[in-house]
Amino acid sequence: MKGWFDAFRNDGGPTLYSYSNRTSVTGDISLITIFVLFGTVFIAFLLIFPGIRKERLTTFLTVTLVVFVGMTIKVALRGSTWHISTSTIMSSYSAFSKQRIAAEIGGYIGLMHINITYRVLPESMNIGDVEYNERFFWRKPHEMVKHFKDALYRGTPFPIVSLAEYFSLHQEGFSWGVKYRVAGYYASVMLWVSLAFWSMTNLLLVMVPRYGAYGMILTGLCMLFTNLTYWLLLPYDPLVAYVDGSILIFNFGWNYWLVLTAGVAYLFAGIVITVIDMMFPHSFSTIMEVDYDTPYDRHVIIEESFDTRSKINRIEDSFNDPFISQVSSQLINESKAIVNQGCIKNLFGIQDNLSKSNWTYPFPQKPR
Incomplete structure (x- = not known):
């Protein structure tokens, strides 16, 4: 077995680690974890997407936007490029x-x-x-x-x-x-609020899509307010750092612009869905809804309600027939002619000796 176990070794001995194996930092573990988590969810959606036969466009755009905005919020909270x-x-x-x-x-x-x-x-x-x-x-x-x-x-x-x-x-x-710490603190608070609205939006999109659109608008506004808060609380005199004669002038990084882009996209999508739902009620739908394509689907229920109303209207129209209207009026008159004699006697103080009770059945009793 010589030559198999002594490969890449000096004089056939064990491998000698006589040098430092330290390497420089190549990435942020927390950001890599976030990218892997949301990327896994999106890849899983892409794998099942070819099997979707209905609502393909709305489903793809909604899921893509939801994953993108959620990843943006988490990356902005952990990122180092504001x-x-x-x-x-x-x-x-x-x-x-x-x-x-x-x-x-x-x-x-x-x-x-x-x-x-x-x-x-x-x-x-x-x-x-x-x-x-x-x-x-x-x-x-x-x-x-x-x-x-x-x-x-x-x-x-x-x-x-x-x-x-x-x-x-x-x-x-x-x-x-101090000013960077204050700006970062309030911006992080607004991002956590945006994350809460984002979670609520996901629940509403699978329950009531119309309210999910309202949640998109709130989330987008919170993200835009995050950018505004960070910008307003930055030092009034911009930081210009001098290091051995070189100048470092700080500008907004890609975390700032990513939050701004995601906020505008989410706000625009929420407004568009709301307008479409107002113009064409119950037309926006995705396959992510809980009761989609089941007997409890809201579209099925709405159609059945329309069918029920049409049946009731046809029945009401049938009463316009003269014969049926005459029969119905006769039944109503006979029902009005039935008088509870026991109630009348009780109201006027008349006692009925034939009955032990002040109430008598309005219909004549049959002989036994």
């Missing part, structure tokens, strides 16, 4: 060092954190492979300061510390950290 900036710098790796290194630095601001990346460019690879991705949270008032001190203690590269300092100081005009 406000971003990248730049190429010539800086030192550590403080007070004279060696200059060409590197790329980026700041990616989320609702509750900021990711700062630092990657040495290939022309400066004589110092080795250097790539950092540090995340600083500000979920609590003093959490950013704590993370900043931990970064200093660990010996984080000087450019990362320089950029993080803009968000950790809350005095002498350095108030960007």
Whole structure:
């Protein structure tokens, strides 16, 4: 078996792991989990879509929009690209060092954190492979300061510390950290409200599609209000960070534009469905409804109700026949002629000696 078990080994011995196997961060696990979850749901829908024979267009558009908006809300809550900036710098790796290194630095601001990346460019690879991705949270008032001190203690590269300092100081005009934290907090609250409306919309779409359209409108408005809230609460003086002579100007990232796009799409879809339902009642439908194509389907019930009304109208029209109207009037007169004698005697104080009760049956008793 020689040559089988000693493949890729030196001198036939066991594999020697004499080097560090650490790799740089290539993706956010939480975002990948969200993409996989919603992608699995959408792929499962695409697998069953060829078997759909009715309401194909409305079903496809509704499911696609629902999955897209739900994924957008979850990604926006976890994402790090609400406000971003990248730049190429010539800086030192550590403080007070004279060696200059060409590197790329980026700041990616989320609702509750900021990711700062630092990657040495290939022309400066004589110092080795250097790539950092540090995340600083500000979920609590003093959490950013704590993370900043931990970064200093660990010996984080000087450019990362320089950029993080803009968000950790809350005095002498350095108030960007507080304002970004406030903007992220209220934007996250509105996103959670949007997620609640989105969940309610999904339930209404399978129960009462008309109300599901109203839920779409509310969800879209909440998502648009999220963008408005974040924009209004951003620092009035835009953050311009200086790192070793390079300038980082922050602009809106794809998380912001994704929420805006999804909100507009959901609002527009809700308005369109509402208008269609007002012009053509009960015409909008998808196969995702609970009672679709069953005896309890709302379309079947509506058709049966129309059939019942038409039958009643035909019966009423049949009473216009002279003979039937004469018979019916005679029956009504005979029913009015029946008088409860016992009730009359009781009202006028007349006692009936023949009966023990003040009430007598209105019809004559048959002899036994």
